[in-house]
Amino acid sequence: MNEARPPASSRPAEAAEPPLPANLRRNAPLVPTDSAASRALAAVIAILTFLAALCAGAAEIAVSSAGQWQGSVAQEVTIQVRPSAGRDIEADVKRAEAIARAHTGIVGARVFSKTESERLLEPWLGSGLDLSDLPVPRLIALTLPPDARPDLATLRSALTEALPGVASLDDHALWLQRLSVMANTLAGIGIGVVALVLIATGLAVVFATRGAMAGNREVVEVLHFVGADDAYIAKAFQSRFFRLGLRGGALGAGAALLVCGAAGLAARMWRSGPAGEEIAALFGTFQIGWQGYAVIVMIGAIASVVTALVSRVTVRHFLR
Structure with a gap:
């Protein structure tokens, strides 16, 4: 004879799993992006990207002006009659x-x-x-x-x-050579400054990554304890710092685009007078073409990539 079972409503409810204490709960990501240090790093990346983009735009304007001068000089020769x-x-x-x-x-x-x-x-x-x-x-x-x-x-x-x-012909070869040397020098200076700014960005990311690693040492140790390898931890840091670099690079490149656009608009207004025409003849139009805007956008993207790569290398080196 089967024993009668008590109704389900009268069964004792299974004990619910107790929540973790507040000091053990972690709702933040491994590498927070909204902390004061993260915002400061994003601001540094934005400023460095802005300076690098402005330098690249100025170099592009100088090289373009030198090219226009070379074209004007090359289309004319002079006969001198003494x-x-x-x-x-x-x-x-x-x-x-x-x-x-x-x-x-x-x-x-x-x-x-x-x-x-x-x-x-x-x-x-x-x-x-x-x-x-x-x-x-x-x-x-x-x-x-x-x-x-x-x-x-x-x-x-x-x-x-x-x-x-009595008569001699001057083909302005010396001036063309000097203009070519000047254009190449300005382009080299622009590339060098952009490289230095990217190096400075990488150094800032190195210090920020080491600080984040030191502040999250316990979390890293727990991840190692549960079986996470160095590649997993490095990927987490790389993802977070890539977002910071993308934010800073976008802000810096966007500000540089606005400044270059405003400079081009002001240059068009200057040329309405005789003084503006003389300035444009000597120093160019202070306008960059689509190549210059593309270079500025590319610098912002490179800053983001550099931030991600440097953070990954720093984490891997720190975990050894």
Whole structure:
């Protein structure tokens, strides 16, 4: 005979599992991203990214301006006709102009008058001087085609044969070389500064990672105790620091984009006056193209990647 069982409602309820004490509960992630130290690191990364992006933008503007100067200088050569005793300078100038116009590949020729040639010396000698008694050479500016370069050696030989010791051709090769060296130097300086800023970012991440490891030493030991390997712990730190780097890189790159855009807008407003045109002719337009904006975005992404990689390497080295 089966024994009667008490109804389910009368059974004693199973004892519920007691909650962990408050001092043993951990609701925060392994590497907090909202702590004061994390926010400070994100701010440092944002500032360094901003400086690196501005430096890269300035280098891009300088290289672009140098390229424009090179293009302008390369499309023009100059014939210099020197006064000589017993010779008619005006006749020599006309003969040199005729030889230049007859040469294949010369688009145009502009003869500078005696007054215009003397005015070119004012930046060095000052204004108000009487240069009529000085043997100021006369200049002829020759315009070259933009897509081809004529045989200037043949033109130089023709001028030397027709006007020996009087006429000479200057192809501005020295100025082109100097502009090329200046552009390469500015580009190298920009790359060097960006590299130094990224190194500084890596060093800041190293110190922040070691501080986070020291502050979470007990948690790391527990993870080791339950079987977590170094790769798992390093991945956790890498993920958190990558988010910090992404936040800081995005803020720094975004601020740099806003500054460059505002500088371009201000430059367009400057060019409305004669002073702005002179500044633009000397120093460029202070505007970066899409390549410059792409470089700024890339610097922000590189800062995030550097933060993640450096944190992972630091954690692996710390756990050894």
